[in-house]
């Protein structure tokens with residue numbers, strides 16, 4: 001953990017709650033208390049009703065692989081040792097356009113399929129940061 | 140429709156520098172050279188130019204510098220857009236609007252970049268801090284614009300059965316055309332086997348799916364239709380322009396460009412822009428003789444062929460097969476070789492090629508009797524386009 005060398009998120013006032021929740025091993029999404037729309041990435045305004053109010057709401061952490069790519073040539077040197085690695089875009093069960101990027105674990109890149117069910121797992125990469133990742137799920 | 144700028148302006152001059160991997164020149168130097176050539180080509184004098192328009196992604200030179208460098212006696216209109224591929228057709232439209240509205244008489248539009256030896260857009264050689272949307276992408280190794288494109292391309296494969304051979308057909312056509320273009324950097328034709336054997340970069344993309352990072356500049360001169368009729372070349376009229384996109388176009392970071400919220404990654408801005416574009420021009424896709432489609436990656440050609448209505452949604456893959464987009468085919472696409480062969484001058488080089496085609500000056504790569512050309516610019520969820528006619 002101590003020698004984690006990859007880029008870490010730089011949270012801001014709109015995203016701090018997301019990373020704080022990840023440290024507690026919870027996946028939260030910004031949610032509009034007026035019209036019930038989830039937003040990711042976080043946004044100061046709800047595009048559904050233009051409210052500037054927002055809350056963090058815990059979500060189930062389950063979804064399906066919407067799209068993905070497999071990096072064979074890393075443009076960023078910190079990832080050069082990881083190739084080939086996959087980045088998936090997961091569509092969460094809560095809302096059709098609620099999509100979260102991440103890495104997949106417990107699945108070879110060549111075994112990824114569109115629509116496959118995944119669930120969130122949390123990796124404590126440093127004492128300060130936990131990264132949500134995704135693994136294939138039976139349910 | 141009320142009054143639009145349809146046919147009220149024309150492109151009368153085109154110019155370009157050498158396209159290379161290392162220009163050894165500043166972006167001001169390249170811009171000066173391209174603008175000078177475009178103005179000379181138009182038959183106007185440099186002192187007739189009173190507007191300068193460009194765009195950048197923090198990698199170019201301002202229109203004011205170029206106006207000063209050219210020695211323009213007066214600068215009546217200047218505009219510098221910030222942004223990606225959407226901007227090339229949009230800034231030609233900006234120039235046309237300025238001329239049509241009387242803010243300026245003759246506007247030079249340029250794009251100048253050392254996109255290979257200097258700042259390389261798209262994430263190569265550059266490692267921004269994971270702020271904003273990037274904080275959800277970069278920690279996972281989503282570090283390049285290529286990766287964002289791969290999400291779109293994969294989604295299209297999932298939804299419509301698009302195959303690597305379809306992407307291959309796009310790059311094969313580009314190389315075939317580039318072989319006939321003295322400006323093109325890669326002029327050796329390739330086979331499907333060459334394509335399939337090329338190194339995987341970010342699956343589904345191979346090296347030969349990806350544009351050529353390029354140093355260079357090009358420029359066009361826009362003036363009124365009336366003045367255009369008395370200049371050196373046959374005018375190329377600006378029939379229509381459109382720009383923008385649909386809902387939730389969000390998330391533009393120049394390197395990673397997540398576009399996470401867009402309703403569908405199986406289509407692009409073009410499905411929103413196309414009705415406005417063809418509506419203003421009063422024509423249909425079947426009337427287009429040649430299409431210069433922004434091709435930062437092969438997949439973008441396929442998406443745009445669908446979204447501009449040249450084929451049904453999902454049929455862009457089969458459409459590019461069988462030589463249909465090659466010279467002599469049903470719809471020649473990227474007759475200069477596009478970004479995949481000529482080079483990446485961020486879409487303004489597509490406008491230059493469209494003008495050459497409509498003038499009948501494209502030599503070995505001329506589309507016979509080309510009367511109407513489409514030239515586009517893509518930012519995936521946002522973009523723009525021009526319809527030009529001779």
Ligand SMILES: [Zn+2]
Pocket residue numbers: 032033034035036037046047048049050051
């Ligand atoms: Zn709301």
